[in-house]
Amino acid sequence: MMNMNVLSSSSPSHCTCGHWYVRHGICLACKEKPSLVQSRPFDYIFSGLRLSQEAVSFTKRLTTLISLHTHKKLHLVLDLDHTLVHTCKVSNLSEGEKYLIEGEKPCLKLYQSRIIKVRPFLEDFLKEADKIFNMYVYTKGNLEYAKELDSPVTKTLDLVLGDERGIVIVDDRVNVWPHHKRNLLGITRYQYFKHKDINKVLKPSYAESKRDESESSGALANLLKYLKEIHNGFFSCDVQEELDTKDVRLLIKGPFKPHGC
Numbered sequence: 135m136m137n138m139n140v141l142s143s144s145s146p147s148h149c150t151c152g153h154w155y156v157r158h159g160i161c162l163a164c165k166e167k168p169s170l171v172q173s174r175p176f177d178y179i180f181s182g183l184r185l186s187q188e189a190v191s192f193t194k195r196l197t198t199l200i201s202l203h204t205h206k207k208l209h210l211v212l213d214l215d216h217t218l219v220h221t222c223k224v225s226n227l228s229e230g231e232k233y234l235i236e237g238e239k240p241c242l243k244l245y246q247s248r249i250i251k252v253r254p255f256l257e258d259f260l261k262e263a264d265k266i267f268n269m270y271v272y273t274k275g276n277l278e279y280a281k282e283l284d285s286p287v288t289k290t291l292d293l294v295l296g297d298e299r300g301i302v303i304v305d306d307r308v309n310v311w312p313h314h315k316r317n318l319l320g321i322t323r324y325q326y327f328k329h330k331d332i333n334k335v336l337k338p339s340y341a342e343s344k345r346d347e348s349e350s351s352g353a354l355a356n357l358l359k360y361l362k363e364i365h366n367g368f369f370s371c372d373v374q375e376e377l378d379t380k381d382v383r384l385l386i387k388g389p390f391k392p393h394g395c
Contacts, residue, residue, distance in 0.1 A: 151163050151164040151166070152186060152188060152189075153166070153168035153173075153186060154185065154186045154188055154189035154192070155183070155184075155185060155186075155189055156168060156173060156183070156184045156185075156186075157180060157182045157183045157184070158181075158182035159182075172186065172187055173185055173186045173187075173189075174186075174187070174190060174292065174293070176293065176295075178293070190292075190295075193295050194294075194295055194296055194297050195297060197295045197296055198296045198297040198299075198300045199377075199378070201268055201296065201300070202300060202377045202380075203374065203377060205268075206266070206369055207266055207267055207268050208266070208267050208268070208300050208301070208302060208364075208365060208368060208382055209267060209268045209269075209270065209294055209296035209300055209301045209302070210263060210267035210268070210269045210270070210301075210302050210304070210361070211269075211270045211271075211272055211291065211294055211301060211302070211303045211304070211317075212269060212270070212271050212272065212304050213271075213272050213273075213303075213304060213305035213306060213307070214271050214272060214273040215273060216306045216323045216324050216325065217253075217304060217305060217306050217321055217323075217324060218252070218253055218256055218271070218324075218354075219250055219251060219252050219253060219256075219324070220250075220251045220253070220324050220325060220326040220327060221245075221248050221249065221250045221251070222248065222249055222251075222326075222327035223247055223248055223249075224244070224247055224248065224249055225247070226327075227249070227327065227328075227341075228327075228328045228339070228341075228342060230328075230338065230339075230341070230342035231327060231328060231339065231341040231342055234249060234341060235249065241254075249327075251326040251327065251341075253324045253347065253352075253353070253354055254346050254347045254348065254349045254352050254354065255347075255349045255350075255352055255354040255355045255358075256354060258358075259354040259355070259357070259358050262358055262362075263358060263361060266361070266362065266365045267302070267361070267365075268296065270293075270294050272289065272305075273289075291303070291311075291313075291314055291317075298314065298317060298383070299379075299380070299381040299382060299383065300382055301314075301317050301382070302317060302319060302361065302364065302382060302386065303317045303318045303319065303388075304318075304319045304320075304321055304357065305318065305319075305320070305321070306320065306321050306322065306323040306324070307323075308320060308389045311389075315388055315389045316383040316386065316387070316388050316389075317382070317383055317386065317388055318386070318388040318389040318390070319357070319360070319386060319388060319389075319390055319391065319392060319395070320389055320390065320391035320395065321353050321354075321357060321391070321395045322353050322395060324347070324353070325339070325340070326339065326340045326341055326346070327339055327340075327341050328341070328342060351394065353394065353395045355394075356392060356393065356394030356395050357392060357395050359392075360392035360393075360395070364382065364385050364386065367385050368380060368382050368385060
Protein backbone atom coordinates (compact mmCIF):
# COMPACT_ATOMS: atom_id res chain seq x y z
CA MET A 135 0.00 0.00 0.00
CA MET A 136 1.09 3.59 -0.55
CA ASN A 137 2.41 5.31 2.59
CA MET A 138 2.09 8.98 3.45
CA ASN A 139 5.86 9.55 3.39
CA VAL A 140 5.90 8.84 -0.34
CA LEU A 141 2.77 10.86 -0.91
CA SER A 142 4.03 14.00 0.78
CA SER A 143 7.62 13.88 -0.43
CA SER A 144 6.49 13.55 -4.06
CA SER A 145 4.26 16.62 -4.02
CA PRO A 146 5.05 19.86 -5.85
CA SER A 147 6.55 22.80 -3.99
CA HIS A 148 4.30 25.39 -2.34
CA CYS A 149 4.72 28.06 -5.02
CA THR A 150 3.66 25.80 -7.90
CA CYS A 151 1.49 23.37 -5.97
CA GLY A 152 -0.81 21.28 -8.13
CA HIS A 153 -2.58 19.97 -5.03
CA TRP A 154 -1.80 16.39 -5.96
CA TYR A 155 -2.67 14.87 -2.59
CA VAL A 156 -5.57 16.28 -0.58
CA ARG A 157 -7.08 14.96 2.62
CA HIS A 158 -10.27 16.29 4.16
CA GLY A 159 -10.05 19.28 1.81
CA ILE A 160 -6.50 20.26 2.81
CA CYS A 161 -3.55 19.87 0.42
CA LEU A 162 -0.88 17.77 2.11
CA ALA A 163 1.91 19.78 0.47
CA CYS A 164 0.95 23.44 0.78
CA LYS A 165 -1.74 23.12 3.50
CA GLU A 166 -4.17 25.19 1.44
CA LYS A 167 -7.79 24.36 0.56
CA PRO A 168 -7.92 23.70 -3.23
CA SER A 169 -11.20 24.34 -5.00
CA LEU A 170 -11.10 23.52 -8.72
CA VAL A 171 -8.78 20.50 -8.85
CA GLN A 172 -10.12 17.34 -10.53
CA SER A 173 -9.42 14.44 -8.21
CA ARG A 174 -10.44 10.90 -7.34
CA PRO A 175 -11.29 9.60 -3.85
CA PHE A 176 -8.99 6.99 -2.28
CA ASP A 177 -10.84 6.51 0.99
CA TYR A 178 -9.82 2.86 1.19
CA ILE A 179 -6.26 4.05 1.97
CA PHE A 180 -7.10 6.95 4.30
CA SER A 181 -10.51 8.48 4.93
CA GLY A 182 -10.94 11.75 3.06
CA LEU A 183 -7.91 11.20 0.78
CA ARG A 184 -8.19 12.43 -2.82
CA LEU A 185 -5.56 12.26 -5.58
CA SER A 186 -5.42 14.45 -8.66
CA GLN A 187 -5.16 12.82 -12.08
CA GLU A 188 -1.45 13.67 -12.20
CA ALA A 189 -0.94 12.19 -8.74
CA VAL A 190 -2.72 8.95 -9.70
CA SER A 191 -0.56 8.48 -12.82
CA PHE A 192 2.65 9.31 -10.98
CA THR A 193 1.81 7.14 -7.96
CA LYS A 194 0.86 4.16 -10.15
CA ARG A 195 4.25 4.28 -11.89
CA LEU A 196 6.22 4.84 -8.69
CA THR A 197 4.40 2.17 -6.70
CA THR A 198 4.89 -0.36 -9.49
CA LEU A 199 8.63 0.27 -9.71
CA ILE A 200 9.07 0.07 -5.93
CA SER A 201 6.91 -3.06 -5.74
CA LEU A 202 8.78 -4.84 -8.54
CA HIS A 203 12.34 -3.85 -7.72
CA THR A 204 12.23 -3.75 -3.91
CA HIS A 205 9.58 -6.25 -2.90
CA LYS A 206 9.31 -8.47 -6.01
CA LYS A 207 5.52 -8.20 -5.86
CA LEU A 208 2.88 -7.87 -8.55
CA HIS A 209 -0.62 -6.48 -7.92
CA LEU A 210 -3.54 -8.89 -7.49
CA VAL A 211 -7.16 -7.74 -7.81
CA LEU A 212 -9.61 -10.28 -6.42
CA ASP A 213 -13.34 -10.25 -6.95
CA LEU A 214 -15.14 -10.77 -3.65
CA ASP A 215 -18.64 -12.09 -4.29
CA HIS A 216 -18.75 -15.64 -5.71
CA THR A 217 -14.94 -15.70 -5.93
CA LEU A 218 -13.79 -15.51 -2.32
CA VAL A 219 -17.14 -15.76 -0.53
CA HIS A 220 -20.83 -16.40 -1.14
CA THR A 221 -23.47 -14.38 0.67
CA CYS A 222 -27.17 -14.90 1.03
CA LYS A 223 -30.00 -13.11 2.81
CA VAL A 224 -31.05 -15.12 5.85
CA SER A 225 -34.64 -14.82 4.65
CA ASN A 226 -33.67 -16.54 1.37
CA LEU A 227 -32.21 -19.66 2.96
CA SER A 228 -33.98 -22.81 1.86
CA GLU A 229 -35.59 -25.09 4.41
CA GLY A 230 -32.61 -27.39 4.12
CA GLU A 231 -30.20 -24.54 4.90
CA LYS A 232 -31.83 -22.97 7.95
CA TYR A 233 -29.77 -25.18 10.27
CA LEU A 234 -26.87 -22.84 9.47
CA ILE A 235 -28.24 -20.03 11.66
CA GLU A 236 -28.51 -22.30 14.72
CA GLY A 237 -25.36 -21.67 16.72
CA GLU A 238 -21.91 -20.75 15.42
CA LYS A 239 -20.54 -22.53 12.38
CA PRO A 240 -16.92 -22.45 11.12
CA CYS A 241 -16.34 -20.31 8.01
CA LEU A 242 -19.77 -18.70 8.38
CA LYS A 243 -20.49 -15.16 9.50
CA LEU A 244 -23.69 -13.22 10.04
CA TYR A 245 -23.65 -9.60 8.90
CA GLN A 246 -26.84 -7.61 9.37
CA SER A 247 -29.47 -9.61 7.48
CA ARG A 248 -27.01 -11.70 5.48
CA ILE A 249 -25.05 -14.88 6.04
CA ILE A 250 -21.54 -15.06 4.58
CA LYS A 251 -19.73 -18.28 3.66
CA VAL A 252 -15.97 -18.17 3.11
CA ARG A 253 -14.64 -20.27 0.23
CA PRO A 254 -12.51 -23.26 1.30
CA PHE A 255 -8.75 -22.60 1.45
CA LEU A 256 -9.29 -18.81 1.55
CA GLU A 257 -7.22 -18.14 4.66
CA ASP A 258 -4.21 -20.07 3.37
CA PHE A 259 -4.66 -18.58 -0.09
CA LEU A 260 -4.55 -14.99 1.20
CA LYS A 261 -1.60 -15.73 3.47
CA GLU A 262 0.48 -17.22 0.64
CA ALA A 263 -0.61 -14.76 -2.05
CA ASP A 264 0.29 -11.84 0.21
CA LYS A 265 3.94 -12.90 0.03
CA ILE A 266 4.14 -12.25 -3.73
CA PHE A 267 1.32 -9.78 -4.44
CA ASN A 268 -0.08 -6.49 -3.26
CA MET A 269 -3.73 -7.45 -2.94
CA TYR A 270 -6.94 -5.56 -3.61
CA VAL A 271 -10.51 -6.83 -3.32
CA TYR A 272 -13.29 -5.67 -5.63
CA THR A 273 -16.87 -5.65 -4.35
CA LYS A 274 -20.21 -4.21 -5.40
CA GLY A 275 -21.06 -3.93 -1.72
CA ASN A 276 -20.31 -0.95 0.49
CA LEU A 277 -17.23 -0.30 2.59
CA GLU A 278 -18.82 -1.58 5.82
CA TYR A 279 -19.75 -4.87 4.13
CA ALA A 280 -16.19 -5.43 2.93
CA LYS A 281 -14.66 -4.42 6.27
CA GLU A 282 -16.81 -7.04 7.96
CA LEU A 283 -14.92 -9.55 5.80
CA ASP A 284 -11.57 -8.01 6.83
CA SER A 285 -10.89 -7.05 3.21
CA PRO A 286 -9.60 -3.85 1.58
CA VAL A 287 -11.83 -2.46 -1.11
CA THR A 288 -11.16 -1.52 -4.70
CA LYS A 289 -14.21 -0.43 -6.72
CA THR A 290 -12.53 -0.15 -10.13
CA LEU A 291 -9.14 -0.87 -11.64
CA ASP A 292 -8.59 2.89 -11.72
CA LEU A 293 -8.20 2.78 -7.94
CA VAL A 294 -5.44 0.19 -8.02
CA LEU A 295 -2.18 2.05 -7.42
CA GLY A 296 -0.17 0.10 -9.95
CA ASP A 297 0.48 0.04 -13.70
CA GLU A 298 -1.71 -2.36 -15.67
CA ARG A 299 1.39 -4.20 -16.86
CA GLY A 300 1.84 -5.49 -13.30
CA ILE A 301 -1.78 -6.29 -12.41
CA VAL A 302 -3.48 -9.70 -12.30
CA ILE A 303 -7.29 -9.82 -11.96
CA VAL A 304 -9.26 -12.84 -10.71
CA ASP A 305 -13.03 -12.93 -11.23
CA ASP A 306 -15.76 -15.47 -11.90
CA ARG A 307 -17.18 -13.16 -14.61
CA VAL A 308 -15.24 -12.10 -17.68
CA ASN A 309 -17.73 -9.57 -19.01
CA VAL A 310 -17.34 -7.16 -16.07
CA TRP A 311 -13.79 -6.28 -17.15
CA PRO A 312 -14.29 -5.25 -20.80
CA HIS A 313 -11.21 -3.01 -20.88
CA HIS A 314 -8.87 -5.26 -18.90
CA LYS A 315 -9.44 -8.77 -20.25
CA ARG A 316 -5.73 -9.29 -20.91
CA ASN A 317 -5.15 -9.04 -17.14
CA LEU A 318 -7.95 -11.46 -16.30
CA LEU A 319 -7.90 -14.96 -14.84
CA GLY A 320 -11.24 -16.75 -14.60
CA ILE A 321 -12.40 -18.85 -11.68
CA THR A 322 -15.45 -21.08 -11.17
CA ARG A 323 -18.35 -19.27 -9.53
CA TYR A 324 -18.61 -20.20 -5.83
CA GLN A 325 -22.25 -21.02 -5.02
CA TYR A 326 -22.66 -22.38 -1.48
CA PHE A 327 -26.29 -21.48 -0.87
CA LYS A 328 -29.24 -22.45 -3.05
CA HIS A 329 -29.88 -20.07 -5.94
CA LYS A 330 -33.38 -18.63 -5.88
CA ASP A 331 -34.86 -19.17 -9.34
CA ILE A 332 -38.40 -20.46 -9.64
CA ASN A 333 -37.85 -21.26 -13.30
CA LYS A 334 -35.11 -23.80 -12.63
CA VAL A 335 -34.99 -27.15 -10.92
CA LEU A 336 -31.64 -27.13 -9.16
CA LYS A 337 -29.71 -29.89 -7.46
CA PRO A 338 -29.15 -29.54 -3.70
CA SER A 339 -26.77 -26.77 -2.72
CA TYR A 340 -23.48 -27.33 -0.89
CA ALA A 341 -25.21 -26.10 2.26
CA GLU A 342 -28.16 -28.47 1.88
CA SER A 343 -25.82 -31.38 1.19
CA LYS A 344 -23.55 -30.39 4.09
CA ARG A 345 -20.48 -30.54 1.87
CA ASP A 346 -18.17 -28.06 0.16
CA GLU A 347 -15.32 -27.55 -2.30
CA SER A 348 -12.10 -29.37 -1.57
CA GLU A 349 -9.54 -27.50 0.54
CA SER A 350 -6.57 -29.17 -1.14
CA SER A 351 -7.73 -29.44 -4.75
CA GLY A 352 -10.43 -26.78 -5.04
CA ALA A 353 -10.46 -23.62 -7.13
CA LEU A 354 -8.43 -21.42 -4.76
CA ALA A 355 -5.76 -24.06 -4.18
CA ASN A 356 -5.26 -24.47 -7.94
CA LEU A 357 -5.38 -20.72 -8.49
CA LEU A 358 -2.57 -20.23 -5.97
CA LYS A 359 -0.39 -22.71 -7.84
CA TYR A 360 -0.93 -20.85 -11.11
CA LEU A 361 -0.31 -17.43 -9.53
CA LYS A 362 3.02 -18.69 -8.23
CA GLU A 363 3.92 -19.82 -11.75
CA ILE A 364 3.03 -16.37 -13.11
CA HIS A 365 5.12 -14.70 -10.42
CA ASN A 366 8.10 -16.96 -11.06
CA GLY A 367 7.83 -16.36 -14.80
CA PHE A 368 7.68 -12.60 -14.39
CA PHE A 369 10.71 -12.39 -12.11
CA SER A 370 12.79 -14.99 -13.94
CA CYS A 371 14.83 -12.36 -15.80
CA ASP A 372 18.45 -11.86 -14.71
CA VAL A 373 18.58 -8.19 -15.76
CA GLN A 374 16.88 -5.86 -13.27
CA GLU A 375 16.27 -3.22 -15.93
CA GLU A 376 13.86 -5.60 -17.68
CA LEU A 377 11.43 -5.11 -14.82
CA ASP A 378 10.94 -1.49 -15.91
CA THR A 379 9.07 -2.65 -19.01
CA LYS A 380 8.04 -6.28 -18.41
CA ASP A 381 4.31 -6.95 -18.86
CA VAL A 382 2.48 -9.68 -16.92
CA ARG A 383 -0.29 -9.66 -19.54
CA LEU A 384 2.06 -11.41 -21.95
CA LEU A 385 2.23 -14.31 -19.48
CA ILE A 386 -1.48 -14.40 -18.64
CA LYS A 387 -2.77 -14.05 -22.21
CA GLY A 388 -6.18 -13.37 -20.71
CA PRO A 389 -8.93 -13.90 -20.38
CA PHE A 390 -7.70 -17.31 -19.26
CA LYS A 391 -9.05 -19.87 -16.80
CA PRO A 392 -6.27 -21.95 -15.19
CA HIS A 393 -6.71 -25.71 -14.89
CA GLY A 394 -8.75 -26.71 -11.85
CA CYS A 395 -10.05 -23.22 -11.23
